[in-house]
Amino acid sequence: MNKRFLAAGASVAAAAMVLSACTPPGGGNDDQNSENSILNVGWNQAFSTMNNMTSYGNATANANLLYMMNDNFGYYDDKLEEQPGDLGKMEKVSDDPLKVKYTFNDTAKWSDGTPVDAADLALTWAANSSNFNTVEENNNDDGTVKENSDGTVYFDASSIAYQLIKDYPEISQDGKEATFTFSKPFADWAVGMGFGADGVGLPAHIVAKKALGIDDPAEGKKAILDAIKNNDKSALSKISNTWNSGFNFASMPQDEDLLVHNGPYKMTDFKEGQYLTLELDPNYTGPKKPKVKTVTIRYNGDPMAMVQAVENGEVDLTQPQSTADVLEAAKAIDGVKVETGDDATYEHVDLTFDNNGPFDPKSYGGDEEKAKKVRQAMLKTVPRQSIVDKIIKPLNPEAVVRDSFNQVPGSPMYDQIVKGSGIDQYEEVDIEGAKKLLEEVGGDIKPVRIMYDNTNARRQQEFQLIKESAEQAGFKIEDVGDVNWSTRLGDGSYDLALFGWQSTNTGITNSDSNYRTNSQNNYGGYSNSNTDKILDQLLVAPEADGAKLSTDLEKQLVDDAFGLPIFQFPGLTIYRDSVSGVSNTTVAPTVFWNYWDWEKTN
Incomplete structure (x- = not known):
């Protein structure tokens, strides 16, 4: 996706030709996971939505946790080199016209057991392409998105990668393959869709359930695909309303459907403005094997208060905004590593x-x-x-x-x-x-x-x-x-x-x-x-x-x-000696990029 997160600089690298599945990061046996390990991470802004593709959700604070809760087709390591993800593989199958095929692994499943497949990626394409919008904008004066009236379609998202795809994708009968044809060559196709924190986006079957009242996942996916293929404005109006704001929340939602994910961690607690807790999901079928059972994100916008939380043992790892006072205070704490850099x-x-x-x-x-x-x-x-x-x-x-x-x-x-x-x-x-x-x-x-x-x-x-x-x-x-x-x-x-x-x-x-x-x-x-x-x-x-x-x-x-x-x-990463596997990269999701390597020794 061609998007920057608020808090965002850019560098340039050549796009890889093919990203295919290989030995998963954090590979190993379940016994690597410390049975009761808890890692507390300090952050300056609270989580707000399961959809970080909207203008409202476009924030690093959301991307970090969605990256832990969802798999993807690729990600960056700490050297900004592209690595294959765990949902499957993506490959360029044609240059003229440019065609990119996504193939989903059999292990790619949503947490409710529904397969992750082409319907999910097609919904993400439809929402980000602007192809189906009937109005250029539909926002209130305060920037929030208005609810679309029947027949009006407006997805609150925009991405060049998706906009260059005008036609409905080729989808295999089992939904495991989706091939997208670009209207013109695109230099960044390899990081355009399904890459990093965005993954495949929202679960299409849950969107169908909320927007169209369809409980059966398979029927829901088909309804989403039919609405897109047929450009059904009535259905797309309802779908866009749900996609825009139906997954926003500031504390633990009562509706568990909003928490459906496809990655190794699930959200188990969220106190508004205070903390959010993720735990390893025993139903996760993908290949990642994180070592920490529970990760709690503790929120405080004051960087000195965050340093104090590290000193008090309330936070194990944090990346507060760096100031001279914050750096000096962090260096004065015993048993803490302090890493600086751009x-x-x-x-x-x-x-x-x-x-x-x-x-x-x-x-x-x-x-x-x-x-x-x-x-x-x-x-x-x-x-x-x-x-x-x-x-x-x-x-x-x-x-x-x-x-x-x-x-x-x-x-x-x-x-x-x-x-x-x-x-x-x-x-x-x-x-x-x-x-x-x-x-x-x-x-x-x-x-x-x-x-x-x-x-x-x-x-x-x-x-x-x-x-x-x-x-x-x-x-x-x-x-x-x-x-x-x-x-x-x-x-x-x-x-x-x-x-x-x-x-x-x-x-x-x-x-x-x-x-x-x-x-x-x-x-x-x-x-x-x-x-x-x-x-x-x-x-x-x-x-x-x-x-x-x-x-x-x-x-x-x-x-x-x-x-x-x-x-x-100036970057600043602070973590306790009891934490290992910490590494930083200079694109979102920063220090979260290799969360599967984190380990808490005591």
Whole structure:
């Protein structure tokens, strides 16, 4: 899937040709599992849904646990190398047209005994393809999804990989094979569907039960497939309602159908805002053999409180946001390992183009050039180097300002992109240049409302540094920080947002939905036909053209004053000596990627 999780950066790797089943990770005998082992993991955000493909569910906190509760067709290891998953194999069976076949293992079963098969993957394709939507959007003012009326279809999801598949898949009679035909070549087909935390998505038979009132799993799967094949708007309207919000919950649901999964762990307890417990499911038929019986996720957004929980023995493993105080406190705890390093998440500034605010052409009678000058002026005031020096270097002395939207410093394409994008114009703060641009625009400039997590110490410092600098150029800055910032993304209530992106894969098309017109992650309403054209070219680009096209993309973003990258997150993993098998990777699901290797010795 071409999607980033809120908290998301990207790197590029060539897609593998075939991912096939092999010896499972965490392989071994049941007696490897410690009979009563309990591992407590600290996290900063609570789980909210069994469907992380919606805009509401698009969060690392959901992806981490869904990855433990569900198998997949592939995942990344700690070297960002693609590894085969446990649901089956996927393989490219044709180049012209591009065809990809998914074959499900006989061991792939949902926790209620129903086979995982083509119906589940077909539902995920239908929901993410936008092929069946009858409206472009169906959201309330607060960003939540409205319930579709009869005949209206709107799936709250978007993915380039799925959108390139226009036709109903070829499905074998037993449902064990599904072949999808792409409408054009797609560079990232190997990580496009069924990869990582997404897996095959929701169980189609449960969606049919909730949406269509069909209790029999086989009949339910057939009803889902028939609705998709026949483009039955009445049925798809009900299916989309269930898919969009029917699997959201903030505490342990009474309806056990919502907890149906196909991986080794099942959810057994969930106290709102406090903790969530996973236990090994004895009915799991797949090949994974995790060593820990019970994993409890304990929630607290305060990183210092999380360190205190580690010291008190309440938490065994955590990845809190790194600050100098957090790092120092963690290192002072006896019997604890502290590992630091770059994270794939990167901090950035996003501007809003479509809310009648200071960066929107509508505020200047539709004058695009005036709006762009105001955006450029604002970006000239962002003190990126000062932010890195004061906030990040105490944690990572080698930290540098990140100058690419899509590549981490040191990656193969990074230098070429930075040299050709023109981002060097924002290398230093230019207050006088910003003033000159604002004078050219003339008149009163609307206040700039900055949104960020105002409970986050790092972001509080960032906001203050940006505010002080921008005000020197004459901007009026309003603090609209909010602990619930993520629910407001795209609602028009702010003009500049500070947050991070974390990649779900390393594909060359990973950033597509951030910049494409009307895409899921394009919260600022940015739209440029040339940008869309470059993104179209990237979808089908041979590897040799990747660097040039990536440079063209970033030059267009700089020319349009889209926003700015600031820094790579400093990563921090803290775990007790009693825990082994801990490893981190720089795409979601981060430290959870090899949960089957975790072991608690006492």
